[in-house]
Amino acid sequence: MDIFTGNNAGNLIYAFFAIIIIILLAVIWRYRKKLNKMELVSLAGINMSSGAQQKLIQRIMEVAKQQVQAEACSLYFVNDETKELYFGVALGEKGSLLKELRFKIDDSFIAGWVATYKKTLNIRDVDKDKRFRNREVAKNFGLNEKSFLTMPIIFDGKLVAVLQMINKQNGRYFSKADEETMEMLIDKQIAPNLEKARVYSYMQELFNDSIQTIANAIDARDEYTQGHCTRVAEYSVMIGKELGLEFEELVSLRYAAVLHDVGKIGIRDSILNSKQKLTKEEFEEMKTHVIKGAKILEQISKTNPDIVYGVKYHHERYDGKGYCESLKGEEIPLFARIIAVADTFDAMTSNRPYRKEFPEEAAVAELIRGAGTQYDKRVVDAFVRCFEGQN
Ligand SMILES: [Fe+2]
Structure with a gap:
Protein backbone atom coordinates (compact mmCIF):
# COMPACT_ATOMS: atom_id res chain seq x y z
CA MET A 1 0.00 0.00 0.00
CA MET A 38 33.33 22.29 7.32
CA GLU A 39 34.68 21.04 10.56
CA LEU A 40 32.84 23.18 13.07
CA VAL A 41 34.78 24.11 16.13
CA SER A 42 34.18 26.57 18.86
CA LEU A 43 36.37 29.59 18.55
CA ALA A 44 35.95 31.58 21.72
CA GLY A 45 32.23 31.02 21.73
CA ILE A 46 31.64 31.42 18.01
CA ASN A 47 31.15 28.28 15.97
CA MET A 48 33.39 28.76 13.01
CA SER A 49 34.90 26.65 10.33
CA SER A 50 38.36 25.69 11.50
CA GLY A 51 39.27 24.52 8.03
CA ALA A 52 38.27 27.71 6.34
CA GLN A 53 37.42 30.95 8.08
CA GLN A 54 39.25 30.53 11.36
CA LYS A 55 42.59 29.56 9.84
CA LEU A 56 42.19 32.12 7.13
CA ILE A 57 41.56 34.93 9.62
CA GLN A 58 44.51 33.78 11.69
CA ARG A 59 46.75 33.79 8.61
CA ILE A 60 45.55 37.24 7.59
CA MET A 61 46.35 38.49 11.07
CA GLU A 62 49.85 36.99 10.92
CA VAL A 63 50.43 38.82 7.64
CA ALA A 64 49.02 42.05 9.08
CA LYS A 65 51.23 41.74 12.16
CA GLN A 66 54.32 41.37 9.96
CA GLN A 67 53.35 44.16 7.60
CA VAL A 68 52.93 46.74 10.33
CA GLN A 69 55.80 45.22 12.33
CA ALA A 70 53.83 44.64 15.52
CA GLU A 71 55.08 42.43 18.35
CA ALA A 72 51.64 40.97 19.01
CA CYS A 73 48.07 41.30 17.84
CA SER A 74 44.61 40.45 19.08
CA LEU A 75 41.16 40.20 17.62
CA TYR A 76 38.26 40.78 20.00
CA PHE A 77 34.76 39.58 19.20
CA VAL A 78 31.65 41.38 20.35
CA ASN A 79 28.96 39.60 22.34
CA ASP A 80 25.84 41.65 21.64
CA GLU A 81 23.80 40.07 24.41
CA THR A 82 26.24 40.59 27.27
CA LYS A 83 27.81 43.73 25.75
CA GLU A 84 31.23 42.22 26.25
CA LEU A 85 34.42 41.91 24.25
CA TYR A 86 36.39 38.70 24.31
CA PHE A 87 39.50 37.47 22.55
CA GLY A 88 38.74 35.60 19.35
CA VAL A 89 42.31 35.36 18.14
CA ALA A 90 45.33 36.37 20.18
CA LEU A 91 48.72 35.97 18.57
CA GLY A 92 51.78 36.22 20.75
CA GLU A 93 53.28 34.43 23.73
CA LYS A 94 50.29 34.81 26.08
CA GLY A 95 47.67 34.22 23.40
CA SER A 96 46.01 31.14 24.89
CA LEU A 97 45.68 32.72 28.36
CA LEU A 98 44.11 35.86 26.97
CA LYS A 99 41.36 33.89 25.26
CA GLU A 100 39.67 33.22 28.59
CA LEU A 101 39.06 36.88 29.36
CA ARG A 102 35.82 38.88 29.00
CA PHE A 103 35.47 42.68 29.23
CA LYS A 104 32.34 44.79 29.62
CA ILE A 105 32.34 47.33 26.80
CA ASP A 106 33.06 50.86 28.03
CA ASP A 107 35.61 53.52 27.21
CA SER A 108 37.96 52.85 30.15
CA PHE A 109 40.22 50.56 28.14
CA ILE A 110 41.54 50.85 24.62
CA ALA A 111 39.56 48.12 22.81
CA GLY A 112 36.44 49.18 24.76
CA TRP A 113 36.95 52.79 23.65
CA VAL A 114 37.21 51.68 20.01
CA ALA A 115 34.11 49.47 20.38
CA THR A 116 32.19 52.30 22.05
CA TYR A 117 33.04 55.05 19.54
CA LYS A 118 33.67 52.81 16.49
CA LYS A 119 36.78 54.81 15.62
CA THR A 120 40.43 53.93 15.03
CA LEU A 121 42.80 54.72 17.88
CA ASN A 122 46.54 55.04 17.32
CA ILE A 123 48.39 55.44 20.62
CA ARG A 124 52.14 56.08 20.78
CA ASP A 125 52.62 55.51 24.49
CA VAL A 126 49.74 54.17 26.52
CA ASP A 127 51.40 55.11 29.83
CA LYS A 128 51.18 58.77 28.89
CA ASP A 129 47.53 58.53 27.86
CA LYS A 130 45.38 59.52 30.82
CA ARG A 131 42.19 58.00 29.32
CA PHE A 132 43.28 54.41 29.81
CA ARG A 133 43.97 53.62 33.40
CA ASN A 134 42.34 50.19 33.07
CA ARG A 135 45.48 48.16 32.37
CA GLU A 136 44.52 44.99 34.27
CA VAL A 137 45.24 42.62 31.42
CA ALA A 138 48.71 44.01 30.86
CA LYS A 139 49.49 43.86 34.58
CA ASN A 140 48.11 40.36 35.14
CA PHE A 141 49.92 38.87 32.21
CA GLY A 142 53.13 40.78 32.65
CA LEU A 143 52.77 42.43 29.26
CA ASN A 144 54.93 45.42 28.59
CA GLU A 145 52.68 47.35 26.26
CA LYS A 146 53.45 50.75 24.84
CA SER A 147 52.12 51.51 21.35
CA PHE A 148 48.74 50.38 20.11
CA LEU A 149 46.92 50.52 16.80
CA THR A 150 43.32 49.54 17.46
CA MET A 151 40.57 49.52 14.86
CA PRO A 152 36.87 48.65 14.76
CA ILE A 153 35.72 45.98 12.29
CA ILE A 154 32.34 47.01 10.97
CA PHE A 155 30.18 45.00 8.63
CA ASP A 156 26.97 46.45 7.21
CA GLY A 157 27.13 49.22 9.76
CA LYS A 158 27.41 46.81 12.69
CA LEU A 159 30.46 46.40 14.91
CA VAL A 160 31.54 42.74 14.76
CA ALA A 161 35.06 42.84 16.19
CA VAL A 162 37.99 44.99 17.28
CA LEU A 163 41.47 44.43 15.89
CA GLN A 164 44.47 45.48 17.90
CA MET A 165 48.15 45.66 16.93
CA ILE A 166 50.39 45.85 19.98
CA ASN A 167 53.88 47.40 20.27
CA LYS A 168 55.54 48.49 17.07
CA GLN A 169 58.90 46.72 16.89
CA ASN A 170 62.07 48.46 18.07
CA GLY A 171 60.15 50.80 20.36
CA ARG A 172 58.72 52.86 17.53
CA TYR A 173 55.03 53.74 17.02
CA PHE A 174 52.45 52.90 14.34
CA SER A 175 52.29 55.31 11.39
CA LYS A 176 49.50 56.61 9.17
CA ALA A 177 50.70 54.14 6.50
CA ASP A 178 50.22 51.29 9.02
CA GLU A 179 46.66 52.48 9.59
CA GLU A 180 45.99 52.41 5.84
CA THR A 181 47.46 48.92 5.50
CA MET A 182 45.22 47.69 8.29
CA GLU A 183 42.16 49.42 6.87
CA MET A 184 42.69 47.70 3.56
CA LEU A 185 43.10 44.27 5.18
CA ILE A 186 40.02 44.75 7.32
CA ASP A 187 37.86 45.86 4.38
CA LYS A 188 39.00 43.27 1.89
CA GLN A 189 39.80 40.25 4.06
CA ILE A 190 38.97 40.26 7.72
CA ALA A 191 35.45 41.75 7.81
CA PRO A 192 34.00 39.59 5.00
CA ASN A 193 35.50 36.41 6.47
CA LEU A 194 34.23 37.18 9.94
CA GLU A 195 30.78 37.76 8.51
CA LYS A 196 30.92 34.44 6.66
CA ALA A 197 31.87 32.69 9.89
CA ARG A 198 28.96 34.32 11.68
CA VAL A 199 26.51 33.22 8.96
CA TYR A 200 27.82 29.62 9.07
CA SER A 201 27.44 29.61 12.80
CA TYR A 202 23.86 30.84 12.46
CA MET A 203 23.10 28.18 9.82
CA GLN A 204 24.47 25.44 12.04
CA GLU A 205 22.27 26.58 14.91
CA LEU A 206 19.24 26.78 12.63
CA PHE A 207 19.87 23.29 11.31
CA ASN A 208 20.33 21.75 14.75
CA ASP A 209 17.27 23.53 16.11
CA SER A 210 15.17 22.30 13.18
CA ILE A 211 16.29 18.70 13.62
CA GLN A 212 15.60 18.97 17.34
CA THR A 213 12.12 20.37 16.64
CA ILE A 214 11.34 17.38 14.47
CA ALA A 215 12.65 15.00 17.16
CA ASN A 216 10.48 16.74 19.76
CA ALA A 217 7.46 16.46 17.46
CA ILE A 218 8.06 12.72 17.10
CA ASP A 219 8.46 12.30 20.85
CA ALA A 220 5.39 14.40 21.58
CA ARG A 221 3.14 11.93 19.76
FE1 LIG B 1 11.82 2.23 16.13
Whole structure:
Protein backbone atom coordinates (compact mmCIF):
# COMPACT_ATOMS: atom_id res chain seq x y z
CA MET A 1 0.00 0.00 0.00
CA ASP A 2 1.23 3.44 -0.79
CA ILE A 3 1.96 5.11 2.49
CA PHE A 4 0.21 8.28 1.47
CA THR A 5 -3.13 6.69 0.67
CA GLY A 6 -5.47 4.66 2.75
CA ASN A 7 -8.96 4.42 3.99
CA ASN A 8 -8.84 6.02 7.37
CA ALA A 9 -8.54 9.54 8.70
CA GLY A 10 -5.23 8.67 10.39
CA ASN A 11 -3.57 8.31 7.00
CA LEU A 12 -4.73 11.75 6.01
CA ILE A 13 -3.22 13.27 9.13
CA TYR A 14 -0.07 11.27 8.52
CA ALA A 15 0.21 12.50 4.94
CA PHE A 16 -0.16 16.10 6.11
CA PHE A 17 2.38 15.64 8.89
CA ALA A 18 4.82 13.86 6.57
CA ILE A 19 4.63 16.64 3.96
CA ILE A 20 5.39 19.27 6.60
CA ILE A 21 8.39 17.27 7.79
CA ILE A 22 9.63 16.65 4.23
CA ILE A 23 9.48 20.38 3.45
CA LEU A 24 11.25 21.27 6.67
CA LEU A 25 13.92 18.62 6.17
CA ALA A 26 14.40 19.60 2.52
CA VAL A 27 15.06 23.20 3.50
CA ILE A 28 17.53 22.35 6.25
CA TRP A 29 19.17 19.68 4.11
CA ARG A 30 20.31 22.38 1.72
CA TYR A 31 22.07 24.12 4.59
CA ARG A 32 23.51 20.84 5.81
CA LYS A 33 25.28 20.15 2.52
CA LYS A 34 27.20 23.38 2.97
CA LEU A 35 27.87 22.75 6.62
CA ASN A 36 29.13 19.24 6.04
CA LYS A 37 32.10 20.66 4.17
CA MET A 38 33.33 22.29 7.32
CA GLU A 39 34.68 21.04 10.56
CA LEU A 40 32.84 23.18 13.07
CA VAL A 41 34.78 24.11 16.13
CA SER A 42 34.18 26.57 18.86
CA LEU A 43 36.37 29.59 18.55
CA ALA A 44 35.95 31.58 21.72
CA GLY A 45 32.23 31.02 21.73
CA ILE A 46 31.64 31.42 18.01
CA ASN A 47 31.15 28.28 15.97
CA MET A 48 33.39 28.76 13.01
CA SER A 49 34.90 26.65 10.33
CA SER A 50 38.36 25.69 11.50
CA GLY A 51 39.27 24.52 8.03
CA ALA A 52 38.27 27.71 6.34
CA GLN A 53 37.42 30.95 8.08
CA GLN A 54 39.25 30.53 11.36
CA LYS A 55 42.59 29.56 9.84
CA LEU A 56 42.19 32.12 7.13
CA ILE A 57 41.56 34.93 9.62
CA GLN A 58 44.51 33.78 11.69
CA ARG A 59 46.75 33.79 8.61
CA ILE A 60 45.55 37.24 7.59
CA MET A 61 46.35 38.49 11.07
CA GLU A 62 49.85 36.99 10.92
CA VAL A 63 50.43 38.82 7.64
CA ALA A 64 49.02 42.05 9.08
CA LYS A 65 51.23 41.74 12.16
CA GLN A 66 54.32 41.37 9.96
CA GLN A 67 53.35 44.16 7.60
CA VAL A 68 52.93 46.74 10.33
CA GLN A 69 55.80 45.22 12.33
CA ALA A 70 53.83 44.64 15.52
CA GLU A 71 55.08 42.43 18.35
CA ALA A 72 51.64 40.97 19.01
CA CYS A 73 48.07 41.30 17.84
CA SER A 74 44.61 40.45 19.08
CA LEU A 75 41.16 40.20 17.62
CA TYR A 76 38.26 40.78 20.00
CA PHE A 77 34.76 39.58 19.20
CA VAL A 78 31.65 41.38 20.35
CA ASN A 79 28.96 39.60 22.34
CA ASP A 80 25.84 41.65 21.64
CA GLU A 81 23.80 40.07 24.41
CA THR A 82 26.24 40.59 27.27
CA LYS A 83 27.81 43.73 25.75
CA GLU A 84 31.23 42.22 26.25
CA LEU A 85 34.42 41.91 24.25
CA TYR A 86 36.39 38.70 24.31
CA PHE A 87 39.50 37.47 22.55
CA GLY A 88 38.74 35.60 19.35
CA VAL A 89 42.31 35.36 18.14
CA ALA A 90 45.33 36.37 20.18
CA LEU A 91 48.72 35.97 18.57
CA GLY A 92 51.78 36.22 20.75
CA GLU A 93 53.28 34.43 23.73
CA LYS A 94 50.29 34.81 26.08
CA GLY A 95 47.67 34.22 23.40
CA SER A 96 46.01 31.14 24.89
CA LEU A 97 45.68 32.72 28.36
CA LEU A 98 44.11 35.86 26.97
CA LYS A 99 41.36 33.89 25.26
CA GLU A 100 39.67 33.22 28.59
CA LEU A 101 39.06 36.88 29.36
CA ARG A 102 35.82 38.88 29.00
CA PHE A 103 35.47 42.68 29.23
CA LYS A 104 32.34 44.79 29.62
CA ILE A 105 32.34 47.33 26.80
CA ASP A 106 33.06 50.86 28.03
CA ASP A 107 35.61 53.52 27.21
CA SER A 108 37.96 52.85 30.15
CA PHE A 109 40.22 50.56 28.14
CA ILE A 110 41.54 50.85 24.62
CA ALA A 111 39.56 48.12 22.81
CA GLY A 112 36.44 49.18 24.76
CA TRP A 113 36.95 52.79 23.65
CA VAL A 114 37.21 51.68 20.01
CA ALA A 115 34.11 49.47 20.38
CA THR A 116 32.19 52.30 22.05
CA TYR A 117 33.04 55.05 19.54
CA LYS A 118 33.67 52.81 16.49
CA LYS A 119 36.78 54.81 15.62
CA THR A 120 40.43 53.93 15.03
CA LEU A 121 42.80 54.72 17.88
CA ASN A 122 46.54 55.04 17.32
CA ILE A 123 48.39 55.44 20.62
CA ARG A 124 52.14 56.08 20.78
CA ASP A 125 52.62 55.51 24.49
CA VAL A 126 49.74 54.17 26.52
CA ASP A 127 51.40 55.11 29.83
CA LYS A 128 51.18 58.77 28.89
CA ASP A 129 47.53 58.53 27.86
CA LYS A 130 45.38 59.52 30.82
CA ARG A 131 42.19 58.00 29.32
CA PHE A 132 43.28 54.41 29.81
CA ARG A 133 43.97 53.62 33.40
CA ASN A 134 42.34 50.19 33.07
CA ARG A 135 45.48 48.16 32.37
CA GLU A 136 44.52 44.99 34.27
CA VAL A 137 45.24 42.62 31.42
CA ALA A 138 48.71 44.01 30.86
CA LYS A 139 49.49 43.86 34.58
CA ASN A 140 48.11 40.36 35.14
CA PHE A 141 49.92 38.87 32.21
CA GLY A 142 53.13 40.78 32.65
CA LEU A 143 52.77 42.43 29.26
CA ASN A 144 54.93 45.42 28.59
CA GLU A 145 52.68 47.35 26.26
CA LYS A 146 53.45 50.75 24.84
CA SER A 147 52.12 51.51 21.35
CA PHE A 148 48.74 50.38 20.11
CA LEU A 149 46.92 50.52 16.80
CA THR A 150 43.32 49.54 17.46
CA MET A 151 40.57 49.52 14.86
CA PRO A 152 36.87 48.65 14.76
CA ILE A 153 35.72 45.98 12.29
CA ILE A 154 32.34 47.01 10.97
CA PHE A 155 30.18 45.00 8.63
CA ASP A 156 26.97 46.45 7.21
CA GLY A 157 27.13 49.22 9.76
CA LYS A 158 27.41 46.81 12.69
CA LEU A 159 30.46 46.40 14.91
CA VAL A 160 31.54 42.74 14.76
CA ALA A 161 35.06 42.84 16.19
CA VAL A 162 37.99 44.99 17.28
CA LEU A 163 41.47 44.43 15.89
CA GLN A 164 44.47 45.48 17.90
CA MET A 165 48.15 45.66 16.93
CA ILE A 166 50.39 45.85 19.98
CA ASN A 167 53.88 47.40 20.27
CA LYS A 168 55.54 48.49 17.07
CA GLN A 169 58.90 46.72 16.89
CA ASN A 170 62.07 48.46 18.07
CA GLY A 171 60.15 50.80 20.36
CA ARG A 172 58.72 52.86 17.53
CA TYR A 173 55.03 53.74 17.02
CA PHE A 174 52.45 52.90 14.34
CA SER A 175 52.29 55.31 11.39
CA LYS A 176 49.50 56.61 9.17
CA ALA A 177 50.70 54.14 6.50
CA ASP A 178 50.22 51.29 9.02
CA GLU A 179 46.66 52.48 9.59
CA GLU A 180 45.99 52.41 5.84
CA THR A 181 47.46 48.92 5.50
CA MET A 182 45.22 47.69 8.29
CA GLU A 183 42.16 49.42 6.87
CA MET A 184 42.69 47.70 3.56
CA LEU A 185 43.10 44.27 5.18
CA ILE A 186 40.02 44.75 7.32
CA ASP A 187 37.86 45.86 4.38
CA LYS A 188 39.00 43.27 1.89
CA GLN A 189 39.80 40.25 4.06
CA ILE A 190 38.97 40.26 7.72
CA ALA A 191 35.45 41.75 7.81
CA PRO A 192 34.00 39.59 5.00
CA ASN A 193 35.50 36.41 6.47
CA LEU A 194 34.23 37.18 9.94
CA GLU A 195 30.78 37.76 8.51
CA LYS A 196 30.92 34.44 6.66
CA ALA A 197 31.87 32.69 9.89
CA ARG A 198 28.96 34.32 11.68
CA VAL A 199 26.51 33.22 8.96
CA TYR A 200 27.82 29.62 9.07
CA SER A 201 27.44 29.61 12.80
CA TYR A 202 23.86 30.84 12.46
CA MET A 203 23.10 28.18 9.82
CA GLN A 204 24.47 25.44 12.04
CA GLU A 205 22.27 26.58 14.91
CA LEU A 206 19.24 26.78 12.63
CA PHE A 207 19.87 23.29 11.31
CA ASN A 208 20.33 21.75 14.75
CA ASP A 209 17.27 23.53 16.11
CA SER A 210 15.17 22.30 13.18
CA ILE A 211 16.29 18.70 13.62
CA GLN A 212 15.60 18.97 17.34
CA THR A 213 12.12 20.37 16.64
CA ILE A 214 11.34 17.38 14.47
CA ALA A 215 12.65 15.00 17.16
CA ASN A 216 10.48 16.74 19.76
CA ALA A 217 7.46 16.46 17.46
CA ILE A 218 8.06 12.72 17.10
CA ASP A 219 8.46 12.30 20.85
CA ALA A 220 5.39 14.40 21.58
CA ARG A 221 3.14 11.93 19.76
CA ASP A 222 4.24 9.13 22.01
CA GLU A 223 3.44 10.01 25.59
CA TYR A 224 5.74 7.32 26.98
CA THR A 225 8.91 8.24 25.17
CA GLN A 226 9.60 11.89 25.98
CA GLY A 227 13.16 12.80 25.04
CA HIS A 228 13.76 9.34 23.57
CA CYS A 229 15.02 10.51 20.14
CA THR A 230 17.49 12.94 21.67
CA ARG A 231 18.87 10.35 24.09
CA VAL A 232 19.20 7.73 21.35
CA ALA A 233 21.17 10.26 19.32
CA GLU A 234 23.49 10.93 22.25
CA TYR A 235 24.10 7.22 22.93
CA SER A 236 24.62 6.57 19.21
CA VAL A 237 27.23 9.30 18.83
CA MET A 238 28.97 8.05 21.97
CA ILE A 239 29.17 4.55 20.46
CA GLY A 240 30.21 5.93 17.07
CA LYS A 241 33.07 7.86 18.65
CA GLU A 242 34.19 4.77 20.54
CA LEU A 243 34.19 2.85 17.26
CA GLY A 244 36.40 5.52 15.73
CA LEU A 245 33.97 7.03 13.24
CA GLU A 246 35.05 10.21 11.48
CA PHE A 247 33.51 13.59 12.26
CA GLU A 248 31.41 13.59 9.10
CA GLU A 249 30.11 10.10 9.85
CA LEU A 250 29.22 11.12 13.40
CA VAL A 251 27.22 14.07 12.08
CA SER A 252 25.23 11.75 9.78
CA LEU A 253 24.86 9.15 12.54
CA ARG A 254 23.45 11.80 14.84
CA TYR A 255 20.80 12.79 12.30
CA ALA A 256 19.88 9.17 11.58
CA ALA A 257 19.54 8.48 15.31
CA VAL A 258 17.48 11.58 16.04
CA LEU A 259 15.16 10.71 13.16
CA HIS A 260 15.12 6.93 13.64
CA ASP A 261 11.43 6.86 14.58
CA VAL A 262 10.24 9.62 12.23
CA GLY A 263 7.97 7.02 10.57
CA LYS A 264 5.91 6.82 13.76
CA ILE A 265 4.01 9.86 12.56
CA GLY A 266 2.23 7.35 10.32
CA ILE A 267 1.19 5.06 13.18
CA ARG A 268 -2.21 5.48 14.78
CA ASP A 269 -2.30 7.02 18.26
CA SER A 270 -4.30 4.06 19.57
CA ILE A 271 -1.38 1.77 18.69
CA LEU A 272 1.40 4.16 19.59
CA ASN A 273 -0.03 4.88 23.02
CA SER A 274 -1.64 1.50 23.70
CA LYS A 275 -1.47 0.52 27.36
CA GLN A 276 -1.84 -3.16 26.49
CA LYS A 277 0.49 -5.48 24.70
CA LEU A 278 -0.11 -4.98 20.97
CA THR A 279 -2.12 -7.57 19.05
CA LYS A 280 -0.43 -9.29 16.12
CA GLU A 281 -2.12 -6.95 13.63
CA GLU A 282 -1.28 -3.88 15.65
CA PHE A 283 2.33 -4.96 15.93
CA GLU A 284 2.46 -5.49 12.15
CA GLU A 285 1.30 -1.91 11.71
CA MET A 286 3.80 -0.65 14.27
CA LYS A 287 6.58 -2.39 12.33
CA THR A 288 5.80 -0.30 9.25
CA HIS A 289 7.27 2.80 10.94
CA VAL A 290 10.76 1.88 9.71
CA ILE A 291 9.67 1.81 6.05
CA LYS A 292 7.59 4.93 6.45
CA GLY A 293 10.52 6.75 8.04
CA ALA A 294 12.90 5.64 5.28
CA LYS A 295 10.42 6.80 2.62
CA ILE A 296 10.21 10.24 4.15
CA LEU A 297 14.00 10.57 4.27
CA GLU A 298 14.63 9.00 0.86
CA GLN A 299 12.92 11.93 -0.74
CA ILE A 300 15.40 14.41 0.59
CA SER A 301 18.59 12.56 1.36
CA LYS A 302 19.40 10.66 -1.81
CA THR A 303 23.01 11.75 -1.51
CA ASN A 304 23.43 10.10 1.86
CA PRO A 305 21.85 6.66 1.99
CA ASP A 306 23.57 5.91 5.32
CA ILE A 307 20.96 7.99 7.11
CA VAL A 308 18.07 6.35 5.29
CA TYR A 309 19.47 2.86 6.01
CA GLY A 310 20.09 3.74 9.63
CA VAL A 311 16.41 4.55 10.00
CA LYS A 312 15.11 1.71 7.85
CA TYR A 313 17.06 -1.09 9.49
CA HIS A 314 17.21 -0.07 13.15
CA HIS A 315 14.94 -2.99 14.12
CA GLU A 316 16.96 -5.64 12.30
CA ARG A 317 18.65 -8.22 14.52
CA TYR A 318 22.21 -9.46 14.10
CA ASP A 319 20.93 -13.06 13.84
CA GLY A 320 18.53 -12.14 11.02
CA LYS A 321 15.33 -12.37 13.05
CA GLY A 322 14.47 -8.69 13.00
CA TYR A 323 12.47 -6.54 10.59
CA CYS A 324 11.87 -5.15 7.94
CA GLU A 325 14.06 -7.27 5.63
CA SER A 326 15.53 -9.83 8.05
CA LEU A 327 19.06 -8.70 7.22
CA LYS A 328 21.82 -10.54 9.05
CA GLY A 329 25.21 -9.64 10.59
CA GLU A 330 27.25 -7.17 8.60
CA GLU A 331 24.48 -6.95 6.00
CA ILE A 332 22.84 -4.59 8.46
CA PRO A 333 24.32 -1.13 7.92
CA LEU A 334 26.55 0.05 10.79
CA PHE A 335 24.38 3.06 11.68
CA ALA A 336 21.39 0.73 12.12
CA ARG A 337 23.41 -1.66 14.32
CA ILE A 338 24.48 1.27 16.49
CA ILE A 339 21.01 2.80 16.72
CA ALA A 340 19.57 -0.63 17.65
CA VAL A 341 21.76 -0.79 20.75
CA ALA A 342 21.18 2.86 21.71
CA ASP A 343 17.42 2.52 21.13
CA THR A 344 17.13 -0.64 23.21
CA PHE A 345 19.15 0.77 26.09
CA ASP A 346 16.98 3.88 26.25
CA ALA A 347 13.76 1.87 25.91
CA MET A 348 14.83 -0.42 28.76
CA THR A 349 15.84 2.41 31.04
CA SER A 350 12.65 4.47 30.44
CA ASN A 351 9.19 3.83 31.87
CA ARG A 352 6.89 2.09 29.42
CA PRO A 353 3.13 1.45 29.84
CA TYR A 354 3.55 -2.31 30.04
CA ARG A 355 6.51 -2.40 32.41
CA LYS A 356 8.68 -0.28 34.69
CA GLU A 357 12.14 0.83 33.65
CA PHE A 358 15.19 -1.36 34.29
CA PRO A 359 18.11 -0.08 36.35
CA GLU A 360 20.93 0.89 33.96
CA GLU A 361 23.16 -1.99 35.07
CA ALA A 362 20.39 -4.51 34.31
CA ALA A 363 19.84 -2.93 30.89
CA VAL A 364 23.57 -3.23 30.12
CA ALA A 365 23.47 -6.87 31.24
CA GLU A 366 20.57 -7.45 28.82
CA LEU A 367 22.54 -5.91 25.97
CA ILE A 368 25.53 -8.12 26.79
CA ARG A 369 23.22 -11.15 26.84
CA GLY A 370 21.95 -10.23 23.36
CA ALA A 371 25.43 -9.51 21.91
CA GLY A 372 26.06 -11.68 18.88
CA THR A 373 22.39 -12.69 18.55
CA GLN A 374 20.21 -9.62 18.72
CA TYR A 375 22.99 -7.03 18.53
CA ASP A 376 26.40 -6.64 16.94
CA LYS A 377 28.88 -7.68 19.65
CA ARG A 378 31.38 -5.04 18.54
CA VAL A 379 28.76 -2.32 19.03
CA VAL A 380 27.65 -3.67 22.42
CA ASP A 381 31.29 -3.86 23.55
CA ALA A 382 31.81 -0.24 22.53
CA PHE A 383 28.68 0.80 24.44
CA VAL A 384 29.76 -1.14 27.53
CA ARG A 385 33.21 0.46 27.45
CA CYS A 386 31.61 3.92 27.35
CA PHE A 387 29.13 3.00 30.08
CA GLU A 388 31.83 1.65 32.35
CA GLY A 389 34.01 4.66 31.66
CA GLN A 390 31.22 6.96 32.87
CA ASN A 391 30.47 5.03 36.06
FE1 LIG B 1 11.82 2.23 16.13
